[in-house]
Amino acid sequence: MRKNRIHHIIRLLFVFFCMNVVWYIAYLLMNHSILPSPFAVYNAMFHLGGQEIALNVGYSLFRIFAGVVLALIIGLLIGLLMGRSLTWNKLLDPVVYLTYPVPKIALLPVVMLFFGLGETSKILMIMLILLFQIIISVRDGVKAIPENTYDVLTSIGASTVQKFWHVTLPGALSVILSTIRISLGTAISVLFFTEIYGTEHGMGFFIMDAWLRLDYPEMYAGIMLFSLVGFVLFLLVDFLDYKFMKWRN
Template identity: 45%
Template sequence: MSSNGKWQGALYGFGLVIILWQAVAWLLKIPIIPTPGAVFVNIADIFANQMQVHVVSSLGRILKGIFIAIGLGVPLGFLMGYFEKLDKIFSPLVYFTYPIPKIALLPIVMLLFGLGEASKLIMIVLIVIFQIIITSRDAVKNIPAQVFRSLQSLGAGRWQMFREIIIPASLAEVLTATRLALGTAVSVLFFTETFGTEYGMGYFIMDAWMRVNYLDMYAGIVVLSFMGFCLFIVVDIAEKYYCSWR
């Protein structure tokens, strides 16, 4: 799909959500479902003074968690895909732990690492890293063997194999796995930010709910959704730049 087509699809989806939201607000006419216009005006009023610090905190946690997961998961996945012995050692562990609902580990993580930043970053990494490991490993395994033999015949070493073949051939799949994992990571971040913190979009939304301030609550939901959308766009831009051959 072209860039124009993606943007048109995004605008169409955004417009459809706004229309449905407005229709429900008009039909029900209850305080717990304010109109989109009222929510957007509220965002403009409170963003700079009240919401900005929460957005920065949440965005920082997501970016740190994603970078840690990529930094650990991609090299391990590449090594598992290239070296059969490493794959036999680590694949059973990955397959055993990957299906475990990571959110169920939150109490254990918080008991071990406290209620601060560490536990939130660890939860994001746990959510993202397994999909990145598996995708990176499978991307390497799907590279035809003759591609490696061709470079080996020219005297290439293992580092050249990774630099010239594995990394370029697998990058698109890694970015796709990152894009798919982002949505789950944002959801988990929202949940973890309701514990042991005063900053973050999860805290902001739940605090507004507890104060029965529905405009602020919906404003937080909209901003959190927009933040996730922007992260998706960043991954799309990176894919277009680094994987233009696709």
């Protein structure tokens, strides 16, 4: 297991190195200020104010975390309800399928009209990105659990709470983590758009501010930091999957 992790880290570092080589070659070929060299960007990154970066990253992480938690709470409840109740599934299924295809980024002006340009609209947009995918994934995951699994627990005297804790929740959590892993990139992209408006903090604001000042090294440094935030979140989801989904192995 440890060897596999070391090999995985080595592969990641190798790919990162190759990406920087391609970047440097593109910089030499283009020879224009709009594409600074990797060295200039890393230099700009290391000279960024630590307090300013911590503040901007902190705001972005808070918005992502709040949106994900809201989507998980609402999506888990609705998904479980639809997965375990045929009646509720019939009632809510048309609603989910009619609203799910709507491109959520197109709702950004509507959300901002109703909830303003503050934190609420930013968190709601992230929640909307994840919500319907969590609902559908949880519902399908719960429905896929064989009924005889519950029969076995019933035969040994398990309560409803025990059935939920040992069968329903692990089945739902498995698909939730997969859904979050897939949707997180989209949620971060939407966060970038929401942070352009009505805020003075967040990585989206930081990147656009550097762009407007024509400070391209700082702009690329902000993009790399924003990407690093996304990468860390992916690692966190992978850790949670490893920690709580050991039964799948």
